[in-house]
Structure formats: structure tokens, C-alpha cells
Amino acid sequence: MFDPASCLRSAPNRFFLRSFPQRIFPQLTDADQELYKNFPLVISERWQNEVAETVFETINFEADKVEHKKKAKQKKLFDLDEKESDCILHGYIKKLGGPWTSNWQMRYAKLYPNRLELHPDSAKPEMVFMDQVEEVSPELVQVKNENCIVVRMRDGKIVLTxxxxxxxxxxxxxxxxxxxxxxxxxxxxxxxAGKIYGTDSNNKNAIIAAHRNTNGN
Known part of the structure; x- marks a missing residue:
């Protein structure tokens, strides 16, 4: 049976320890040993913390490796897809979203002449058409202590970093x-269109629809 105090009693300086009163270094009784009868090994709290930290770091490291491989594979597939397309720029970017627009969400973004696509890991991409955009911030803007791009839409805004x-x-x-x-x-x-058909407020919507169709959507 393991005795947590044996390291003290069997230490080379046990003679020195014996010189202290019994109340300072009390001996374990049979009742104390009962606490350990179902445990083949007793590990100190410090060692438990070190083991827990090691396991935690190992799991995180392996998870990061898997995530890195996944992203590399996804990027390779996107690279192959975009070689023959009119994609201007693509890569990972963070979008401010979630409940109450308070969380940064990782997206794989693809910018085309007429739209911005924001791809989540496993869902349909969010499409942002340029004709819906009223303004792209001229410079980077501070949002939640991050340098950000603010894209102002007719019905809101998109924040990217x-x-x-x-x-x-x-x-x-x-x-x-x-x-x-x-x-x-x-x-x-x-x-x-104005020269051909004359000025008509409905022409603008028809032009926008045609513009989208000629660019793949």
C-alpha cells in the first residue's frame, strides 16, 4: 500500500525530521490508509495538473494538425477550381457574425467582379452582390479592437478582418x-439601355439581373 508520507520518513534526512514534534509531522493511521485502499496509485495534485496539461496540449496539437491539413486540402481544391474562372482573390477571412453579431466566424472568401462569396465549412455560401453594396470603407476601421473592412449594404453591413x-x-x-x-x-x-429603350425606372432592375447572369449567378 502506498503511503504518501513514506517519502518523508524514508528520506536521507529522516533523522532531522524526527527531531521535530509529532504534531508537525503526524503519522498515518490505519484509518488514514483506508482512504487509499481502492487506489493502486496516489498522484500528487502537482503531477495531476502536469499530466492534465500534457494531455490537453497533445490533443490541441493533434486537432490543430487535422485542421491545418483540412484547410490546406480545401485551399488546394479552391485553387484548382479558380484557375480557369474570373475569381479576383480568394482565401480565409473572418466575418463578424453569430448572435447579436458578436463573434468572429472563419470563412473562405472568394471575390469575383460582381460578387463576394463567403463559404462556411459545411453550408451554402453567403452571396454578397456588388450591386447591393453601397460603400466599401476607404480605409481599415477599428471594430472590437481589430482592423476591419466594413462593407455597407442597403440593409446592413458586413465586417471582415x-x-x-x-x-x-x-x-x-x-x-x-x-x-x-x-x-x-x-x-x-x-x-x-436608356438610349435604346428610353429612360425607365424598371430598366435598372433588368440591368442588374442581366449583370448577375453574365457573371455566373
Whole structure:
């Protein structure tokens, strides 16, 4: 039977320990030993913490490896898909969402001339069409202590960020450029339609629908 105090009584300096009063180093009684009868081994709290931390770190490390492989595989598939497409930029980015728009959610984003696609791990992508965008923030904006891109929509806004500031600036530049070109194209198409069909408020919706269809949606 393991005795937690045996390390003290059998230590090389036990002579020194014996010189202290019994009340300082009380001996274990049979009643005390009963507490350990169902345990083949007694581990100190410090060792328990170290074992728990080691297991926790190992599990996290393995989970990170799996996640990294998954992301690498997904990125490779996206790379192959986008080689022959008109995709301007693609990669991982964080979107502010969740309940009350308070959590950062990882998305695989794909920017096209007429839309931004935000792909979750296992669901249909969220589509943000450029004709729905009113403004892309000219510069990075501080949101929840993060540098962010704010895309203002007719019915709300989308907040995006990335730990890589260089990559985030590239996203900002590309989004502003795509939005500007989309607005210029819509304006040009509206002028042509106006010359052919005459000015009509309904023409704009028809132009927007045609613009989407010619770009894959």
C-alpha cells in the first residue's frame, strides 16, 4: 500500500525530521490508509495538473494538425477550381457574425467582379452582390479592437478582418476595385439601355439581373 508520507520518513534526512514534534509531522493511521485502499496509485495534485496539461496540449496539437491539413486540402481544391474562372482573390477571412453579431466566424472568401462569396465549412455560401453594396470603407476601421473592412449594404453591413494585415489590405483594395468597376459597368449599361429603350425606372432592375447572369449567378 502506498503511503504518501513514506517519502518523508524514508528520506536521507529522516533523522532531522524526527527531531521535530509529532504534531508537525503526524503519522498515518490505519484509518488514514483506508482512504487509499481502492487506489493502486496516489498522484500528487502537482503531477495531476502536469499530466492534465500534457494531455490537453497533445490533443490541441493533434486537432490543430487535422485542421491545418483540412484547410490546406480545401485551399488546394479552391485553387484548382479558380484557375480557369474570373475569381479576383480568394482565401480565409473572418466575418463578424453569430448572435447579436458578436463573434468572429472563419470563412473562405472568394471575390469575383460582381460578387463576394463567403463559404462556411459545411453550408451554402453567403452571396454578397456588388450591386447591393453601397460603400466599401476607404480605409481599415477599428471594430472590437481589430482592423476591419466594413462593407455597407442597403440593409446592413458586413465586417471582415484578417490577422495578416498585409492580406487584409489586399482584400480592401480588391473589394474597393471590384465595387468601383461594378458601379461603372452598371452605369454604362444603364446609359446604353436608356438610349435604346428610353429612360425607365424598371430598366435598372433588368440591368442588374442581366449583370448577375453574365457573371455566373
Amino acid at each position: 484578417n490577422p495578416d494585415e498585409i492580406g487584409l489590405k489586399e482584400w480592401l483594395t480588391s473589394l474597393k476595385s471590384a465595387h468601383k468597376l461594378s458601379q461603372e459597368l452598371l452605369g454604362s449599361m444603364a446609359k446604353k
